[in-house]
Amino acid sequence: MSRWSQSAEVIALDPARRARASRSQAAAAEEGPARCGQPTRGGAPCRNLAGPGGRCRMHAASVPPTPGGTEDGGTEDGAPVTPLRPDGWHGSGAQAGRRPPRAHQGIDVDAAIATALAFLRRRLTGDYEVDVYGFDRELTEQVLLPLFRPLYRSYWRVRSVGLERVPADSGALLVANHSGTLPFDAIMTKVALLDEHPGRRHLRELAADLALRVPIVGPLARKTGNTLAHADDALRLLGDGELVGVWPEGFKGIGKPYRDRYKLQRFGRGGFVEVALRAQAPIIPVAIVGAEEIYPILANSRFLARLFGLPYFPITWQFPLLGPLGLLPLPSRWIIEFGEPIDTTAYHPDDADDPMLIFELVDRVRDTIQQMLYRNLMERGPAF
Amino acid sequence: MTGVASDLGYRVARRLEADDTVEYVAGVDLREPPDGLVRTEFIRADLRSPLVAKVVESTRVDTILHLALTAAPADAGGRARMKERNVIGTMQLLGGANHAPRLRTMVVKSTTAVYGSNYADPALFREDTSPDAGTHSGYAKDMVEVEGYARAFGRRRPDVDLTLLRFANFIGPGVDSAFTRYFALPVVPVVLGFDPRIQLVHIADAVTVLERAVSEARPGIYNVAGPGIVYLSQAVRMSGKPTVPVPQPFMNGLADLMRRAGSVDFSPEQLAFLLYGRVGDITRLRETFGYEPRYSTAAAFAQFLDANVRPLLDRKTAERWEHELGAVLTRARRFAAGLARRSGGAA
Numbered sequence: 001m002s003r004w005s006q007s008a009e010v011i012a013l014d015p016a017r018r019a020r021a022s023r024s025q026a027a028a029a030e031e032g033p034a035r036c037g038q039p040t041r042g043g044a045p046c047r048n049l050a051g052p053g054g055r056c057r058m059h060a061a062s063v064p065p066t067p068g069g070t071e072d073g074g075t076e077d078g079a080p081v082t083p084l085r086p087d088g089w090h091g092s093g094a095q096a097g098r099r100p101p102r103a104h105q106g107i108d109v110d111a112a113i114a115t116a117l118a119f120l121r122r123r124l125t126g127d128y129e130v131d132v133y134g135f136d137r138e139l140t141e142q143v144l145l146p147l148f149r150p151l152y153r154s155y156w157r158v159r160s161v162g163l164e165r166v167p168a169d170s171g172a173l174l175v176a177n178h179s180g181t182l183p184f185d186a187i188m189t190k191v192a193l194l195d196e197h198p199g200r201r202h203l204r205e206l207a208a209d210l211a212l213r214v215p216i217v218g219p220l221a222r223k224t225g226n227t228l229a230h231a232d233d234a235l236r237l238l239g240d241g242e243l244v245g246v247w248p249e250g251f252k253g254i255g256k257p258y259r260d261r262y263k264l265q266r267f268g269r270g271g272f273v274e275v276a277l278r279a280q281a282p283i284i285p286v287a288i289v290g291a292e293e294i295y296p297i298l299a300n301s302r303f304l305a306r307l308f309g310l311p312y313f314p315i316t317w318q319f320p321l322l323g324p325l326g327l328l329p330l331p332s333r334w335i336i337e338f339g340e341p342i343d344t345t346a347y348h349p350d351d352a353d354d355p356m357l358i359f360e361l362v363d364r365v366r367d368t369i370q371q372m373l374y375r376n377l378m379e380r381g382p383a384f
Numbered sequence: 385m386t387g388v389a390s391d392l393g394y395r396v397a398r399r400l401e402a403d404d405t406v407e408y409v410a411g412v413d414l415r416e417p418p419d420g421l422v423r424t425e426f427i428r429a430d431l432r433s434p435l436v437a438k439v440v441e442s443t444r445v446d447t448i449l450h451l452a453l454t455a456a457p458a459d460a461g462g463r464a465r466m467k468e469r470n471v472i473g474t475m476q477l478l479g480g481a482n483h484a485p486r487l488r489t490m491v492v493k494s495t496t497a498v499y500g501s502n503y504a505d506p507a508l509f510r511e512d513t514s515p516d517a518g519t520h521s522g523y524a525k526d527m528v529e530v531e532g533y534a535r536a537f538g539r540r541r542p543d544v545d546l547t548l549l550r551f552a553n554f555i556g557p558g559v560d561s562a563f564t565r566y567f568a569l570p571v572v573p574v575v576l577g578f579d580p581r582i583q584l585v586h587i588a589d590a591v592t593v594l595e596r597a598v599s600e601a602r603p604g605i606y607n608v609a610g611p612g613i614v615y616l617s618q619a620v621r622m623s624g625k626p627t628v629p630v631p632q633p634f635m636n637g638l639a640d641l642m643r644r645a646g647s648v649d650f651s652p653e654q655l656a657f658l659l660y661g662r663v664g665d666i667t668r669l670r671e672t673f674g675y676e677p678r679y680s681t682a683a684a685f686a687q688f689l690d691a692n693v694r695p696l697l698d699r700k701t702a703e704r705w706e707h708e709l710g711a712v713l714t715r716a717r718r719f720a721a722g723l724a725r726r727s728g729g730a731a
Contacts (some may be wrong), residue, residue: 109717110717113713113717114710117706117709117710117713121702121703121705121706123621124621124702125622125697125699126614126618126620126622126623127622127699129612129682130581130613130614130618131612131613132507132508132581132583132663133507134581209503209504212660215576215632216577218503218578219577219579223579223615227506228503228504228505228506230506230507232508232665233506233508236665
């Protein structure tokens with residue numbers, strides 16, 4: 001939120017809106033403000049403050065557009081209201097197709113205050129929805145991902161290539177290389193798909209059980225859309241038309257020493273290919289360049305790893321030498337490329353039982369990612 | 385039917401009485417059921433005694449509804465008695481049922497607790513997930529054993545339709561369980577750094593599912609729960625209560641203390657539940673059983689809160705705060721804007 005308010009110029013409001021605002025305040029003094037009342041996804045009436053037309057800003061979009069109204073949320077008297085975030089509060093990601101506008105056009109500060117307070121009130125009273133996997137769309141979009149946006153845009157200057165190859169409204173399995181000691185590569189891929197993809201898609205990552213076991217991290221991982229890497233869950237998510245992300249190298253990839261950078265590790269047992277075949281969902285190879293340099297692992301302390309029950313204990317040149325400061329990642333430059341989808345409808349779902357075919361497809365995906373990595377490394381040039 | 389004196393059993397008996405196609409209802413329990421049952425014949429019997437087999441024989445019923453499975457050791461008079469009632473009682477009942485030639489339908493109440501709670505579990509449990517090997521204690525372990533006996537019975541009597549219903553935690557107005565008492569605490573202890581996903585079933589939905597299982601043949605195993613989930617943190621916020629995050633190592637001690645104080649009876653498997661939660665996949669209930677729950681988890685919980693829990697921070701207050709704070713901030717903003725304009729004009 002601060003990003004917006006800092007650079008926001010305060011502009012004079014349309015007098016009509018101002019008059020209406022004071023009128024509604026006067027009315028509210030007696031019986032409380034009018035609420036929207038539109039049914040939310042859970043079936044309960046919406047408790048957001050009602051704006052012009054008797055609906056809140058989130059449900060105003062579901063009103064059939066009046067001839068005078070513009071698509072950009074113009075009010076009935078033509079006052080231009082720039083939405084703070086064009087996406088729906090109630091997760092109507094499908095209908096929102098634009099990136100949030102940069103703040104320099106000026107923001108309606110009063111509306112921003114109302115929106116923020118409504119958000120706080122909903123969080124405080126538990127009035128929000130999560131899906132069965134624990135994905136909290138509102139929290140992810142409004143609080144958690146904005147924290148990482150500066151990393152994406154300014155710090156690592158991530159360039160996303162080939163987003164048009166990711167379907168806008170159907171399921172696909174994204175398979176990517178894993179690196180960087182801490183899974184920032186997964187988070188950046190998530191930001192790329194939400195911010196830069198025209199469909200504003202949420203990536204549902206398949207996580208290791210370790211990540212879901214750790215206090216604080218585990219629940220946060222679930223709330224941002226992670227779930228356990230389990231065939232049942234992955235199949236169901238793909239069947240629901242979600243984008244599922246998988247990092248088949250796992251700990252072998254993310255915890256590998258710096259000297260092995262950009263060398264793909266073994267791709268597990270190929271469970272991800274089986275799932276894609278059964279779900280008949282395309283496999284999209286994804287190559288992430290840049291994450292290898294954020295925490296270059298010089299050595300791995302097996303003793304400490306065993307002591308803490310971790311799959312690896314990285315010794316980087318920053319950590320643990322610099323203490324907590326060593327947790328600061330290096331500002332490498334990143335390229336995330338989404339490759340050509342591999343069509344799985346050419347195969348029968350039962351082909352998932354054929355180990356030869358599975359291994360063949362795994363190798364194909366792996367080779368594709370490796371080549372994409374080399375190409376993008378050449379293109380990127382120096383790491384920083 | 386067994387367990388007629390329990391809350392669920394009583395509600396089901398009432399529903400069955402209202403059904404004209406049901407000729408006769410016999411309710412077996414140790415305690416007397418609450419008043420209000422008209423047609424049901426109450427038979428006071430201990431399931432652990434061989435008497436039950438005689439009851440099955442003499443009443444010549446065609447359907448057995450086994451609900452006398454208790455989750456609360458305090459109600460049964462200790463953990464050992466509870467286990468005996470659950471497991472031995474089921475064995476006796478099934479033994480009697482084995483020699484009842486007229487028997488056509490057997491419905492056994494079970495629980496999603498048989499799946500356990502673990503970080504390495506899938507997000508949704510399907511019915512074919514094997515019961516968790518980690519359920520070494522308490523109610524969940526009893527139910528794994530009960531299910532085992534029920535399935536063995538199903539193999540011996542293929543002519544009987546066996547329905548195993550794995551219910552999520554019951555919720556709704558008037559429901560009293562360890563889970564509901566937990567939310568009635570003035571402050572709700574949660575485990576620091578964990579936020580389990582919780583799935584609930586409204587008692588009315590549970591009764592309807594049991595009634596359908598009796599009246600229509602629906603053999604198989606089904607998870608029974610309301611659609612959707614709530615996080616524990618969300619549930620506590622909905623109840624308008626403050627939470628106390630307790631570090632995991634101290635949680636067992638706290639549970640022990642609370643058990644002794646007699647407020648909430650936490651068992652070890654419920655503590656695991658507070659870490660990782662548990663959610664069943666209800667696709668089979670919807671598609672094979674053919675029942676769409678009327679209450680989602682969140683709706684069922686909200687109804688329970690309205691009826692049973694007095695919140696510290698209710699929705700109305702929160703909305704008033706939102707409104708008042710909004711007005712103050714808007715005024716402050718206008719004031720600042722006015723100041724900025726004036727100083728801009730002066731310069």
